[in-house]
Amino acid sequence: MIQLPQIDVQSDQPVYRQLYAGLKSSILAGQLGDGDRLPPTRDLAIQLGLNRATVSAAYALLEEDGLMSGQVGRGSFVQNKANPDAEISFATSRPSGELFPLDEFRDTAQEVLARHALQILQLGSPFGYGPLRSYLIEEAIAEGNFDPEQDDLLITSGCQQALDLIQKALIPRGSLVLAEEPVYPGLKNAFPGALTVDAGAAGIEAMLVTPSFQNPTGYTMNLAERESLVSGRKLLIEVDIYSRLRYFGSALPTVRSLGVRNSLLLRSFSKIAFPGLRVGWVIGNKAMVQRLATAKQWTDLHSDQLSQAIMLEFARTGRLERHLAKVLEAGRLRLTATLDSLAKVLPVGSSYTRPEGGMNLWVTLPRGCDSAVVLEKARREGVNYLPGRYFSLSAPFHESFRLSFAGLSPSSIAEGLRRLAPLFEEEALIASRYHDPVPALAMV
Amino acid sequence: MIQLPQIDVQSDQPVYRQLYAGLKSSILAGQLGDGDRLPPTRDLAIQLGLNRATVSAAYALLEEDGLMSGQVGRGSFVQNKANPDAEISFATSRPSGELFPLDEFRDTAQEVLARHALQILQLGSPFGYGPLRSYLIEEAIAEGNFDPEQDDLLITSGCQQALDLIQKALIPRGSLVLAEEPVYPGLKNAFPGALTVDAGAAGIEAMLVTPSFQNPTGYTMNLAERESLVSGRKLLIEVDIYSRLRYFGSALPTVRSLGVRNSLLLRSFSKIAFPGLRVGWVIGNKAMVQRLATAKQWTDLHSDQLSQAIMLEFARTGRLERHLAKVLEAGRLRLTATLDSLAKVLPVGSSYTRPEGGMNLWVTLPRGCDSAVVLEKARREGVNYLPGRYFSLSAPFHESFRLSFAGLSPSSIAEGLRRLAPLFEEEALIASRYHDPVPALAMV
Numbered sequence: 060m061i062q063l064p065q066i067d068v069q070s071d072q073p074v075y076r077q078l079y080a081g082l083k084s085s086i087l088a089g090q091l092g093d094g095d096r097l098p099p100t101r102d103l104a105i106q107l108g109l110n111r112a113t114v115s116a117a118y119a120l121l122e123e124d125g126l127m128s129g130q131v132g133r134g135s136f137v138q139n140k141a142n143p144d145a146e147i148s149f150a151t152s153r154p155s156g157e158l159f160p161l162d163e164f165r166d167t168a169q170e171v172l173a174r175h176a177l178q179i180l181q182l183g184s185p186f187g188y189g190p191l192r193s194y195l196i197e198e199a200i201a202e203g204n205f206d207p208e209q210d211d212l213l214i215t216s217g218c219q220q221a222l223d224l225i226q227k228a229l230i231p232r233g234s235l236v237l238a239e240e241p242v243y244p245g246l247k248n249a250f251p252g253a254l255t256v257d258a259g260a261a262g263i264e265a266m267l268v269t270p271s272f273q274n275p276t277g278y279t280m281n282l283a284e285r286e287s288l289v290s291g292r293k294l295l296i297e298v299d300i301y302s303r304l305r306y307f308g309s310a311l312p313t314v315r316s317l318g319v320r321n322s323l324l325l326r327s328f329s330k331i332a333f334p335g336l337r338v339g340w341v342i343g344n345k346a347m348v349q350r351l352a353t354a355k356q357w358t359d360l361h362s363d364q365l366s367q368a369i370m371l372e373f374a375r376t377g378r379l380e381r382h383l384a385k386v387l388e389a390g391r392l393r394l395t396a397t398l399d400s401l402a403k404v405l406p407v408g409s410s411y412t413r414p415e416g417g418m419n420l421w422v423t424l425p426r427g428c429d430s431a432v433v434l435e436k437a438r439r440e441g442v443n444y445l446p447g448r449y450f451s452l453s454a455p456f457h458e459s460f461r462l463s464f465a466g467l468s469p470s471s472i473a474e475g476l477r478r479l480a481p482l483f484e485e486e487a488l489i490a491s492r493y494h495d496p497v498p499a500l501a502m503v
Numbered sequence: 504m505i506q507l508p509q510i511d512v513q514s515d516q517p518v519y520r521q522l523y524a525g526l527k528s529s530i531l532a533g534q535l536g537d538g539d540r541l542p543p544t545r546d547l548a549i550q551l552g553l554n555r556a557t558v559s560a561a562y563a564l565l566e567e568d569g570l571m572s573g574q575v576g577r578g579s580f581v582q583n584k585a586n587p588d589a590e591i592s593f594a595t596s597r598p599s600g601e602l603f604p605l606d607e608f609r610d611t612a613q614e615v616l617a618r619h620a621l622q623i624l625q626l627g628s629p630f631g632y633g634p635l636r637s638y639l640i641e642e643a644i645a646e647g648n649f650d651p652e653q654d655d656l657l658i659t660s661g662c663q664q665a666l667d668l669i670q671k672a673l674i675p676r677g678s679l680v681l682a683e684e685p686v687y688p689g690l691k692n693a694f695p696g697a698l699t700v701d702a703g704a705a706g707i708e709a710m711l712v713t714p715s716f717q718n719p720t721g722y723t724m725n726l727a728e729r730e731s732l733v734s735g736r737k738l739l740i741e742v743d744i745y746s747r748l749r750y751f752g753s754a755l756p757t758v759r760s761l762g763v764r765n766s767l768l769l770r771s772f773s774k775i776a777f778p779g780l781r782v783g784w785v786i787g788n789k790a791m792v793q794r795l796a797t798a799k800q801w802t803d804l805h806s807d808q809l810s811q812a813i814m815l816e817f818a819r820t821g822r823l824e825r826h827l828a829k830v831l832e833a834g835r836l837r838l839t840a841t842l843d844s845l846a847k848v849l850p851v852g853s854s855y856t857r858p859e860g861g862m863n864l865w866v867t868l869p870r871g872c873d874s875a876v877v878l879e880k881a882r883r884e885g886v887n888y889l890p891g892r893y894f895s896l897s898a899p900f901h902e903s904f905r906l907s908f909a910g911l912s913p914s915s916i917a918e919g920l921r922r923l924a925p926l927f928e929e930e931a932l933i934a935s936r937y938h939d940p941v942p943a944l945a946m947v
Contacts, residue, residue, distance in 0.1 A: 073820075075819070100641060111641070111645060112641070112642075112645070115637070115638060115641035115642075116638070116819045118637065118641075119634045119635075119637050119638045119815065119819060120634075122633055122634045122637055123618070123619055123622070123633075123634040123812075125622075128633070129633075129636075129637040129640070151626065153625070153626045156621050156624070156625045159620070159621060159624050159625075161616075161620045161621060161624075164616070164620055164624065165613070165616045165617070165620060168612055168613075168616055169609070169612075169613065172605075172608070172609045172612055173609070174567070175567055176603070176605045176608055176609060177600050177603060177605060178567070178569075178779075179779050180600070180603050180605075180608065180777040180778075180779045180780065181597070181600045181603075181777075181778065181779050182595065182597045182773075182778040182779060183779055189566055189567075189572075189573075190563045190564075190566045190567040191563075193559070193562065193563050193566055193573045194559060194560070194563045196573070197544060197555070197556070197559035197562075198556075198559075201555060201556070215803075216660065216803040216804075216806070216807065217803055217804055219801070219802070219803050219804045220802060220803040223801065223802045223803065245801065245804075248800075248801035249801055251801075329626075333624040333625075334624075334625065334626040335622075335623050335624045335625050335626060335627050335807070335808040335809070336624065336807055336808070336809060337803060337804065337805070337806065337807045338807075356692075357663070357667065357689065357692035357693055357695075358663070358664060358667045358802070359659075359660040359661055359663050359664040359667065359781060359803075360660075360661055360663045360689075360778075360781065361781070362660070362781065362807070363660070363779070363780050363781045363782075363806070363807040363809075363810045364779040364780070365612075365779070365780060365807075365809055365810055365813075366807045366809055366810070368567075369809075371563065375519070375560045375563060376517075
């Protein structure tokens, strides 16, 4: 039975805030522990003589603080996991929240709402928020990715939605899309059953590439590889969401800017800034973008305009460039920490990619190892990653896994890999017992 | 040739703001008139010795003010349409921007960002922003629309996306959905080729109804009609986005709350508050909602979280209820103005629906009239609406059109219908010459 907070109905502070504050102190003081069940809203409302909505509002605030989680049909439970052994997760390809410039974001939101609230809140266009479109078009023209005579741009809810719309509007049912393997699951699931790695298959309608810092491998095409794509006749779908996250080496041009005719370029603010806002865009010729916009209209009318307007102001005022400079500095350190640790902790016979940017690299354990088996043990050690089979189209990738490093501090990266080291060793030992080594080729 | 604004590089004000301010005064002073072409950003940058991005930023601000419109491949043009004869549009089923409580919205955004910016900006869940989900679930439980043991809730990007996800995840290809006619085009296009009005057709998998203030007719099912739907075995898709906009009469329960087993309930903040934020949700049993959430993940990962967090705070603090009270008051006056004017301006032989709420009603001109022909003339008089054929599945609805009244003031409604009156008369006269009247039934 929990101690009920004191409620003062005369107070200036709304009752739900008082209730929230009371419960929060109980949790932080440890009177309510991690996993404790909170009373159902109805019961607590009766006990305190309050409206049920008031109790719900207090619970919702606790949930926002991450101090409570509501499970449908089971009730509400206290969460208080402020412990130093929190999971080190290499499982998500997302930016580091620590680096978010929250005050600058708040200022940006305030500036935008002071001037444009009415326009933002009213119904908008399937093509996206006009001023953001204009800004992105100018940027794309300057980079050689947009021909004002022929091209157009559609704002999407992140890059994932651009893929969904392409599949809906431009890929005829029953045709195939040639993809790179290993492949990000979001690509597989955006083109269900339509991806292939067989370049000679019949019915290939389009080619899906991520030329810079591919997910999951971090692989980047060199200039010659990019140029070789220019002459293709199939639709080229160029996913370009990581290229600005280059920590080392020199930037490379997009395939689109090299003069490819039949292509779509997909970009997003989700990797370089704020994934929670879901602002992405796609560039292509006018006819294709018109078809995508029609599909967009019947998919969700248009994307939320508040995030679009704030991202525009964040970019236009130079805040995005400043933020990106910090992200690149942090990324350099994180990538270096990852490569340094990997060199130490991997068993003989392992290999890994060495990207110059992005968020991910691809580790392959010695032959016969199973990264999914290691993962089960890793989780007990508080470490997480995505095993190779998630990224499979044709090959199983048992030995491989994706290591997403961008969201973790250098010390967490080192600690996480240190915890993994003995598990890798153990798995390599088991594998060496049960699998023959690859026979060496005869030297001739 | 335009007069170039003075730029002071020593000023505290950023250069792009100075350029914007200079151009804006030229437009407001009439030195740049409606339709004038602004120089390309490249040219103006050279003339002023500025970076091209600076000029783009200034143009984007003008576009946000509605003073400029950029047309890809054609350039940027001044827009200055502050004229009293602006179009009176009955064409869009959306709320009135005049009623938006902008200051309260700004306060809400600030409160939310002060506390939850980090969580909002980071990657979220396909199910939606947790605290908003909890809030909406509690609300739905209290209304009898949600059984905590069996049901779940998914946040969508407006009601339109819920339809898209249902089509993707729950309606097998080749099966049919029974719909009401006339039908909102967004429903037709969410289930392309799958809607039917023939209740006896083979392969009907689901039934799509809008029991309260249907779009476009404003029709509302009475309790008996709702109860008759409870026993159906097909999936019932209940679109419930207008029911809170009741200006007269008594509220009716949702079909879902009457005990239907196999149903989905679709709701949204877009009609009662801010359509530009695209926050909607769908309630159904856990298995169905899980399938919708999986489809959601591969459609756009999740919805923007900033709008969700702000809508939650807007609702929880009582601001939504206060806003809704004003919307209802305004809606009563607008609906009354519409019905009063229609009674005066329609030719003999016309008919129209008399809803007690919502945003739309349905007008049918005398037999033989063509609402699309009248519309062409109406546009020249500065009035707009959507003719009946947009809402067609099987019947052509030549004589009918949708009148969306909620976004217009009572005086605009009266003025718009006054302008239409002579056009209706003229069309009715032409129709009476070319079409035989319906033969009267013999009195027996």
